[in-house]
Amino acid sequence: MKKFHKRAAVFLTAATLAGLPAGAFFYSSPGSLTVWADNVEVESSEESSPEDVDFSDGSEAEILADPVEQAQEDAGNDVTETPKVGITFTEPEGWQTDTATVKIQVEDTKNTGAFSIAKVEARLSENGGWSDITGNMEVSISSNCSVYVRVTDQNGNTYEQNRYIECFDKTKPTIIAAAKNGILIVQGVDAESGIAALYVNGNEFTELTNNTLNVRLQKVDTSYEYFTLQAKDKAGNMSEIPHISQI
Numbered sequence: 001m002k003k004f005h006k007r008a009a010v011f012l013t014a015a016t017l018a019g020l021p022a023g024a025f026f027y028s029s030p031g032s033l034t035v036w037a038d039n040v041e042v043e044s045s046e047e048s049s050p051e052d053v054d055f056s057d058g059s060e061a062e063i064l065a066d067p068v069e070q071a072q073e074d075a076g077n078d079v080t081e082t083p084k085v086g087i088t089f090t091e092p093e094g095w096q097t098d099t100a101t102v103k104i105q106v107e108d109t110k111n112t113g114a115f116s117i118a119k120v121e122a123r124l125s126e127n128g129g130w131s132d133i134t135g136n137m138e139v140s141i142s143s144n145c146s147v148y149v150r151v152t153d154q155n156g157n158t159y160e161q162n163r164y165i166e167c168f169d170k171t172k173p174t175i176i177a178a179a180k181n182g183i184l185i186v187q188g189v190d191a192e193s194g195i196a197a198l199y200v201n202g203n204e205f206t207e208l209t210n211n212t213l214n215v216r217l218q219k220v221d222t223s224y225e226y227f228t229l230q231a232k233d234k235a236g237n238m239s240e241i242p243h244i245s246q247i
Helices: 006-017 067-075
Strands: 003-005 025-029 032-037 040-045 052-055 061-063 085-090 100-108 117-123 138-141 145-153 158-165 174-180 183-189 195-200 203-205 212-216 226-233 243-245
Touching (some): 085 145, 085 158, 100 117, 174 243, 183 195, 183 226, 195 212
Antiparallel strands (some): 003 052, 025 032, 032 040, 052 061, 085 100, 100 138, 145 158, 174 183, 183 212
16 A cells, blocks of 8 residues: 655645546656646655555545654643642741741742642641641741641642741850959850840940950959849840859
């Protein structure tokens, strides 16, 4: 069965309509066919291209499409890309001592268009109960803890993520101090937010080396029998006020 290019089918049909006999074509050379119609010559290789014509009975032409291209065309937009859901936790700025708000953001990072939020829930411990936060997308916390978030999409699929939030420092710092040989040595100690400032007789010092301050006694009021010292951490907690006697 020979296959010819679809242009040959057009010319053959034109030849038939013009009343030319069916024998108005001949083999010009092996592997090729010449069809005459209104003085137009068409040659077709014996090799079949993806859009060749198959003359199965000499009457109608059948165009053969590329099966791979056809499969891709048939598929169209039926194949939907899988969304990649990202859950972002935004901690409050700075150190906190009372309550704080953690903001939650949910998005399809691949922007497939195949994801929408049905519900967002949160809890503050692994075994705690879920609370619906779909409306405000916020979680209120009052201590350092793990925040768990669960997202349900329009198809009932769920996505979970958790993060440990450490933004609270409710512990007062402490002070280690000594005065000797005309030098007052003061060191603040805070294991959480860190030392922000040291105070000597109400004077604030923020330029510290390893949370330590060395003060020459002539820079402070030497009329006092002792010094009042205090430390402040980065969360704003103040230490107790010890009294260091001059030596």
